[in-house]
Amino acid sequence: MKRTLSSALGPRTAAATRPTIKDVAARCGVHPSTVSRALSPAMKHLVAADVAERIQAAANALGYRLNMAAKGLRTGRSGLIGVLAPDIADPGFPPVLSGIADQLNAQGYATIVVDVGRDGSEQDLVDRLIARGVDGLVLATVTLRDDVVQHCLDAAPPVVLVNRVDAAGLLPSAASDDAAGMRLAVEHLVALGHQRIGHIAGPQHISTGARRRGGFEASVRVAGLAARHTPVEVAETYTRAAGREAALRLLARRTRPTAIVAANDLLALGVYDALAAAGLACPGDVSVVGHNDMPFVDMVSPPLTTVRIAQRDMGEAAARLLLDRLAGRETTTDHIVLAPELVIRGSTIARGPDRSAPPR
Amino acid sequence: MKRTLSSALGPRTAAATRPTIKDVAARCGVHPSTVSRALSPAMKHLVAADVAERIQAAANALGYRLNMAAKGLRTGRSGLIGVLAPDIADPGFPPVLSGIADQLNAQGYATIVVDVGRDGSEQDLVDRLIARGVDGLVLATVTLRDDVVQHCLDAAPPVVLVNRVDAAGLLPSAASDDAAGMRLAVEHLVALGHQRIGHIAGPQHISTGARRRGGFEASVRVAGLAARHTPVEVAETYTRAAGREAALRLLARRTRPTAIVAANDLLALGVYDALAAAGLACPGDVSVVGHNDMPFVDMVSPPLTTVRIAQRDMGEAAARLLLDRLAGRETTTDHIVLAPELVIRGSTIARGPDRSAPPR
DNA sequence: TCTGTTATTGCAATCGATTGCAGAGCCGGA
DNA sequence: TCCGGCTCTGCAATCGATTGCAATAACAGA
Structure with missing residues (x-):
């Protein structure tokens, strides 16, 4: 049934061309710009309520989906955030990543995670991400003698560091104490x-x-x-x-x-x-x-x-730091420090005769 | 020095506007389309060698980087692959992911990894990825009674499964035996x-x-x-x-x-x-x-x-399967099955009196 | 010298969405 | 009855790159 539906609605060739804003406009007898406004929460107030509703319905019926590439081209924002990881396979990293992604997804951003690996040039990867038009960067890779820091300060979108800090403390960061x-x-x-x-x-x-x-x-x-x-x-x-x-x-x-x-x-x-x-x-x-x-x-x-x-918190904090910058909010807390916690298990025991520790 | 350089070259406002193909063209006294051709490996042969060289040099000098959003809009391909993971924090997943990403990056694709989590609707996430214009999808999440399969068959870009198969075996997959x-x-x-x-x-x-x-x-x-x-x-x-x-x-x-x-x-x-x-x-x-x-x-x-x-191999196999489809190569091997291997450690020992196992 | 190629390059349309500006219709007040 | 002001909608330019087509120049062969 679904199949029948989609082929019945497909206005073009069999190879399903995704419907555009124009298709929706044509179906409603309005101008594309009106559709754009009706479908954008921020501009919706400019459109008559009944028209907006009709447009919304038509969009649903056609299965219309916004083309992010086109939007990004026009607005200059891609909604993409690049994340550079030293090694995805490191079991310590996923929680950080998941913290970052959660916060960012909630704000409509998608994350592109790139594993630097041992050979890949960090500089080059950053450039590739910039070519992709990322709105911001989260680096979990920075080393203390690193030109990427300067490179980012020079001509890159907002950047934050996670689980790392740079030597001079120039870039905002979220890390454990x-x-x-x-x-x-x-x-x-x-x-x-x-x-x-x-x-x-x-x-x-x-x-x-x-x-x-x-x-x-x-x-x-x-x-x-x-x-x-x-x-x-x-x-x-x-x-x-x-x-x-x-x-x-x-x-x-x-x-x-x-x-x-x-x-x-x-x-x-x-x-x-x-x-x-x-x-x-x-x-x-x-x-x-x-x-x-x-x-x-x-x-x-x-x-x-x-x-x-606090790995997850660290990721979340880094993401919030980045979101602040993306929204133009320059927060004063540039370096977020998370408190660690000792977990005592079986690999440590008292030493020698003086079992009782000094009162201190 | 770098700073001086970049500000000296910045043709626009202080807020570094990325140079476009037009800037490069202006600097060389040629038309933008010539620049596009000179910079594209596939079209380069249409451009005189010396001109191409001049353009290349100018592009480097300006620090020109291709705008993927614009290219994607024009060509209809984003160079993005969506990956749906059940849970990034699962320690078993990173190797798979890394296998996928390696293969895909080598071909110029970037991967967007989305963690479904317990609440997120898979269907919805797929739609969001499609809105982002992904050229293909790798799903590591499919369940046996899953409408996403149908949804993908209907109107989605090429899809492959990894570490999972669908009930009817309709989608190509890479999984362990x-x-x-x-x-x-x-x-x-x-x-x-x-x-x-x-x-x-x-x-x-x-x-x-x-x-x-x-x-x-x-x-x-x-x-x-x-x-x-x-x-x-x-x-x-x-x-x-x-x-x-x-x-x-x-x-x-x-x-x-x-x-x-x-x-x-x-x-x-x-x-x-x-x-x-x-x-x-x-x-x-x-x-x-x-x-x-x-x-x-x-x-x-x-x-x-x-x-x-073979988790890494599994990821690589899935990526290759997807690349085949993206290139229009319909391979016959739709379901790649990887051989597992028994690793004997300390949690298994012989049982009871009959220590000697039957010869076989 | 003239014509037919071939090699380069320019032109302009196009992808899909956004947005400043202008115009149309409608309201109420004077 | 006329006008200012408001609401809603259309128009058209624009983002950056690609590409089919046309135009030009150069060159070879007759």
């Missing part, structure tokens, strides 16, 4: 009696890597731990394999730490691998803390103690 | 000596849920196991919680199975929860097999034996 997260982790371990705490840092050209390392170093200093008891090894990428290598280097040091704070859950899983390889038990010999609370780290063995960051 | 996957799981358990094998089925209105159940039932029949020794419980959703509930029901039956095959890894994790709640050990009391081999199920305790499906 990395320093606070590390403080939570370190304080937890110190309270458990750990005195020698190592850190597996993330890539230092990425803001989370650098800031979490900074947070770690500040926290252990505050806790009064000596630098030689708080070694740091840097992992070149946020991967399980890189975490394993870095942890192996850390464990090979003269005085082995009794606890390790990883910059990321993936790295923490690599630490698990390294401990297994070294014949050490977690948490028996070494306690481990991760960061991000990505899905299913509660199921690994032992369940990972980690710093949960 | 569910029956074969279940056969691998069942044969593995039978070889280990299990005689009472339960199945936690997925939602029956989703093709994977129904087909895996069918595959399970066929496999146990072939293995000669009685129906009363191969109970099935259906989980209403593909979630850990639903898996837990269904497993609890299964365990409450008169004769408890010694092994459980779950339709999905998420459900399998729910089975773990149920076993823990019932005070049973895995694999000591009950062996468990999952499906999909989603990230990190090798890290859970015990590491999950599961059926690995």
Whole structure:
């Protein structure tokens, strides 16, 4: 029946040509511009109520759908937002993405997500998105030494950063409070009696890597731990394999730490691998803390103690930041910082004889 | 310097107006149409080599970028592909998505990914994507009783299914061989000596849920196991919680199975929860097999034996299927089936005294 | 030298929707 | 009865790029 209907209504060739505003106008005996007004919520008040209703009905009957390309061409706005992701397959990213998309969809925007991958040039992808006429950009990829920032400031539509910040803090951003997260982790371990705490840092050209390392170093200093008891090894990428290598280097040091704070859950899983390889038990010999609370780290063995960051909120905040800019609202809060939360599971236990933590 | 450059070149107001084909034409003293031809690989041969070169240089100097909306309006093709996902946050989906995007990007297409969520109407989202002028659609959401199928056949651009098939097999698809996957799981358990094998089925209105159940039932029949020794419980959703509930029901039956095959890894994790709640050990009391081999199920305790499906390949295959259709190439292979692979880990062990499996 | 190609380039229409401007009709008030 | 003002609708230009057709120039062959 539906088939019959559509073919009966198809005014053109068999290959269903989508009806345009003209078709609707012809069917109602009015001018296309009137149809345009009747169908646009903002201009509808200019059209007589009965006419508007007739037009609406005709549009429905024909199955008329607005052609966004044409509208975009005329108005200069595409309703498209570009999102640059470092790696869609990273289990930490989907919640962020979903937060972004929800907010944006609600306002009628669609998102184009582009996975940068290891080879693709970020610059080039940004340009391609701009060619597509995106109204704004959300970057989850920026590194600290990055020309894309300048490039965007120069000639691009509004841009916001998510889960990252740029070196100079020029671009608005939504990110977790990395320093606070590390403080939570370190304080937890110190309270458990750990005195020698190592850190597996993330890539230092990425803001989370650098800031979490900074947070770690500040926290252990505050806790009064000596630098030689708080070694740091840097992992070149946020991967399980890189975490394993870095942890192996850390464990090979003269005085082995009794606890390790990883910059990321993936790295923490690599630490698990390294401990297994070294014949050490977690948490028996070494306690481990991760960061991000990505899905299913509660199921690994032992369940990972980690710093949960508000990924969905982060995405939503970034989207709102962007929407503000798109609407011309220049908000004062350019850098939204989300509070992290410590999730204690099975990978951390008290150290040695002094089970009772100092009252502090 | 860059800033100086761009402002020096900006021919219009301070608010950087993107240069158009006209600007390039003016700068070269040629007609816009000549610029269009010079810049289009397909039409370039119509333009004198030296002129083309001059135009190319001017375009670069001005930082000219093609306006896709305008091109799309004129040519009727947007270069956009819509992808409908059931839930981006599902850890199984990113690899598929990434496979799709890679293939499509390579051909100059961009993908718009839409998360259906629980409330959003699929039909409506499809319509919105069509309004955006997508050249094609990839659906990872179709259910077996779904009007979207009909809707798409009626008046939509080319559509392919991924990780799903429709009830009548009308739409081209790329999916894993569910029956074969279940056969691998069942044969593995039978070889280990299990005689009472339960199945936690997925939602029956989703093709994977129904087909895996069918595959399970066929496999146990072939293995000669009685129906009363191969109970099935259906989980209403593909979630850990639903898996837990269904497993609890299964365990409450008169004769408890010694092994459980779950339709999905998420459900399998729910089975773990149920076993823990019932005070049973895995694999000591009950062996468990999952499906999909989603990230990190090798890290859970015990590491999950599961059926690995070729998710990335699936995405790539779906994209190629779509590209074929977009290019007018009607391939004969409408339903691409990918072979699964059994990954044996720690959640399955031999049952009872007869450790030695039959030779076969 | 003249004619027929061929190689380049310009012209103008077109895709579908939006919007400033102008004109038509209608109302009430003086 | 006439006019100002208001409401509603039509007209036409426009966004940026593409492309069939026409025009021109250059060149070869006779």
